[in-house]
Amino acid sequence: MDQSGIGLWGVPLAMLAGAIRVSTPFIFVSVGECLTERSGRINLGLEGTLVMGAMSAYGTALASGSPWLGVGVAALVGLLLGALHAGICQLPRVNDIATGIGLMLFATGLAFFLGKPFIQPKAPNLGAIDLGWWSSIPQVRQALQVNYLFVLGIALAFALAWALKTTRWGLIVRLAGESVDAALAIGTHVGRVRMIATAVGGSFAGIGGAFLSLYYPGSWNEGLSSGQGLMAVALVIFARWDPVRCLWASLLFGAAGAISPALQSVGVTEGYYLFSAAPYVLTLVLMIATCSPERSLRGAPGELGAVRQKEMRQWPGSMSTRAPIPGPGTAT
Amino acid sequence: MSPKDQVALESPPAALVTAPASSSARDNMRAILERIAVPALALLASAVIFGLLLAIYAGVDPLEAFALMYQGAFGTWFSWQNTLTRAAPLILTALCTALPARLGLVIIGNEGALVLGGVAAAAAGVAVSAASPLVVQLTMIVAGMLAGGLWIAFAGALRQYRGVNETISSLLLTYIAIALMNHFVEGPLRDPESLNKPSTRAIGDINMIGTIPGMDVHWGLAFGIVACIAVFLFQRFTTWGFAMEVIGGNPKTARMMGLNVGRYVLLACGAGGAAAGLAGTVEVAAVMGRANASLAVGYGYSGILVSFLARHNPLAIIPVAVLLGGISASGGLLQRRLDLPDAAVVVLQGIIFVVILASETLYGRLLPRRQGS
Numbered sequence: 001m002d003q004s005g006i007g008l009w010g011v012p013l014a015m016l017a018g019a020i021r022v023s024t025p026f027i028f029v030s031v032g033e034c035l036t037e038r039s040g041r042i043n044l045g046l047e048g049t050l051v052m053g054a055m056s057a058y059g060t061a062l063a064s065g066s067p068w069l070g071v072g073v074a075a076l077v078g079l080l081l082g083a084l085h086a087g088i089c090q091l092p093r094v095n096d097i098a099t100g101i102g103l104m105l106f107a108t109g110l111a112f113f114l115g116k117p118f119i120q121p122k123a124p125n126l127g128a129i130d131l132g133w134w135s136s137i138p139q140v141r142q143a144l145q146v147n148y149l150f151v152l153g154i155a156l157a158f159a160l161a162w163a164l165k166t167t168r169w170g171l172i173v174r175l176a177g178e179s180v181d182a183a184l185a186i187g188t189h190v191g192r193v194r195m196i197a198t199a200v201g202g203s204f205a206g207i208g209g210a211f212l213s214l215y216y217p218g219s220w221n222e223g224l225s226s227g228q229g230l231m232a233v234a235l236v237i238f239a240r241w242d243p244v245r246c247l248w249a250s251l252l253f254g255a256a257g258a259i260s261p262a263l264q265s266v267g268v269t270e271g272y273y274l275f276s277a278a279p280y281v282l283t284l285v286l287m288i289a290t291c292s293p294e295r296s297l298r299g300a301p302g303e304l305g306a307v308r309q310k311e312m313r314q315w316p317g318s319m320s321t322r323a324p325i326p327g328p329g330t331a332t
Numbered sequence: 333m334s335p336k337d338q339v340a341l342e343s344p345p346a347a348l349v350t351a352p353a354s355s356s357a358r359d360n361m362r363a364i365l366e367r368i369a370v371p372a373l374a375l376l377a378s379a380v381i382f383g384l385l386l387a388i389y390a391g392v393d394p395l396e397a398f399a400l401m402y403q404g405a406f407g408t409w410f411s412w413q414n415t416l417t418r419a420a421p422l423i424l425t426a427l428c429t430a431l432p433a434r435l436g437l438v439i440i441g442n443e444g445a446l447v448l449g450g451v452a453a454a455a456a457g458v459a460v461s462a463a464s465p466l467v468v469q470l471t472m473i474v475a476g477m478l479a480g481g482l483w484i485a486f487a488g489a490l491r492q493y494r495g496v497n498e499t500i501s502s503l504l505l506t507y508i509a510i511a512l513m514n515h516f517v518e519g520p521l522r523d524p525e526s527l528n529k530p531s532t533r534a535i536g537d538i539n540m541i542g543t544i545p546g547m548d549v550h551w552g553l554a555f556g557i558v559a560c561i562a563v564f565l566f567q568r569f570t571t572w573g574f575a576m577e578v579i580g581g582n583p584k585t586a587r588m589m590g591l592n593v594g595r596y597v598l599l600a601c602g603a604g605g606a607a608a609g610l611a612g613t614v615e616v617a618a619v620m621g622r623a624n625a626s627l628a629v630g631y632g633y634s635g636i637l638v639s640f641l642a643r644h645n646p647l648a649i650i651p652v653a654v655l656l657g658g659i660s661a662s663g664g665l666l667q668r669r670l671d672l673p674d675a676a677v678v679v680l681q682g683i684i685f686v687v688i689l690a691s692e693t694l695y696g697r698l699l700p701r702r703q704g705s
């Protein structure tokens with residue numbers, strides 16, 4: 001890419017472009033995980049769902065010639081994987097964190113297994129909206145190529161925030177996440193609510209995967225996702241379980257992920273790999289900054305990570321809300 | 333505390349809780365039977381699911397595939413040695429999950445600790461390569477274990493002192509570790525002569541850790557087995573080991589007993605990371621001779637699986653690692669004979685993982701239970 005015309009301005013511009021392009025999978029996965037976690041279930045396996053979504057979308061687009069059909073199939077695959085996760089976690093004494101890790105390995109392996117024939121051929125890509133028509137600078141025009149899925153992701157984040165806050169359905173999801181006892185008391189079927197929330201969250205992650213293989217980077221290979229699904233899960237904690245904050249955080253992560261290629265494009269190759277670790281370091285730093293050993297996180301659903309012993313009773317040993325392992329300061 | 337009660341308390345910590353401890357001999361018997369029957373059933377179910385996948389999707393006769401897998405994993409002395417060579421790093425990386433699991437922590441940063449251990453070992457080995465081989469080897473081992481240990485201890489410290497979820501932080505640290513490896517291997521530590529595959533300088537043939545006499549398997553296997561036995565003895569017979577069990581079982585009780593929980597968290601995470609770092613060291617010092625991107629081939633991720641399948645029991649890790657090493661060793665044969673993608677064995681590992689986790693629910697329900705127990 002020739003950056004001579006705009007010089008070092010190429011870096012912030014490329015980061016803006018990155019925030020738009022790289023962030024889309026983050027938006028979908030984190031909004032999906034947000035929904036799932038608000039219902040009181042953790043799905044760490046969304047990384048695998050993302051990869052399966054990418055593979056199935058690419059394969060479908062290749063076979064049918066329609067990328068949008070691919071997006072639909074990816075959503076369906078994500079739905080099924082989410083339902084599988086929810087179904088397994090509903091068994092008594094099954095740990096949802098470990099199951100998530102297991103399904104992540106399984107789905108990634110399955111995607112590589114089934115996706116072997118799709119590595120070489122080129123599938124049709126999803127189109128983009130050209131928002132940079134007013135500019136004569138090619139870099140600006142390229143940066144403002146906005147994919148439809150990005151717009152859909154933004155709409156989804158606001159829609160979910162609204163639905164959780166104001167609709168009856170959103171109230172039931174939040175109730176299942178905050179207090180199983182209260183939900184049972186008003187006759188809610190907690191298992192069914194979580195099943196639906198996890199399956200729908202999985203389908204969002206599947207769409208995020210479709211974006212990876214059908215738009216950016218826009219091909220299917222085994223190194224397509226490098227932990228975006230997991231970072232998105234961490235991002236939900238950082239965003240304090242709020243879909244709109246998930247959106248902002250995703251944009252931030254997208255920009256961080258674009259630092260390394262942006263610097264390379266203006267000729268800074270020194271420390272390329274160090275800069276490529278920027279999103280991971282950023283996630284870690286944000287987690288360190290926002291977590292606290294003294295109190296459980298503000299905004300965290302009350303039932304998050306509770307392992308069901310029997311009859312939906314709470315069990316100590318949850319993920320982010322469990323009483324922290326006492327430190328030396330608190331020992332008596 | 334009587335020995336029998338110790339057996340009953342052997343079960344993993346609360347987060348991965350098993351059948352409730354019981355006092356009568358008959359219930360103990362039932363618990364032991366269950367611990368054999370449930371995983372066996374789960375393995376059988378996994379084989380059926382995998383077989384169906386092969387038959388329906390790939391059009392391969394599952395029985396033929398399983399026969400080939402057996403042959404590739406355990407059929408000949410040659411395949412046994414291949415299996416054991418692959419099992420060695422799995423045993424060591426599994427300890428990286430198993431040791432912190434005793435405290436109720438779920439650490440999955442094994443791959444990162446392995447990779448950094450390998451790079452540190454290679455750097456240290458190159459730095460002192462003029463010394464006598466024994467000194468070089470010891471330096472490499474210390475450097476590798478230190479790098480891996482500090483890396484995972486960092487995740488433990490974040491959990492303990494900042495409340496950062498250790499599962500996610502340790503995985504993020506893995507990606508950072510791989511980026512660091514790429515940086516060092518392509519930058520400061522690069523051997524200018526390695527063109528196609530950027531690598532560090534070689535540690536020198538004379539400094540390599542050789543094979544166990546009488547077989548073609550390197551010493552990493554022995555290191556792993558010794559480490560597992562040592563961890564078992566530590567957990568079973570020392571006060572510190574018992575303290576860790578108390579913390580894992582109930583942090584509140586541990587706090588009331590005045591245990592210094594932070595120290596145990598750092599110790600368990602550091603020792604686990606050191607084991608994974610040793611796995612990386614062995615890959616460099618006994619297999620590759622230098623560090624490059626081949627360090628990150630997924631031994632760390634398989635190690636997570638091994639630890640969960642072994643229910644974080646250090647002695648059970650050894651046979652489980654051999655089983656999984658065998659599955660991965662048979663991948664090549666499946667690819668050559670049946671034209672299956674090399675990811676087939678990863679799929680099988682994933683199926684086993686999920687089914688075994690789901691089978692947790694069967695404990696206490698599989699065999700008829702006495703009334704009132």
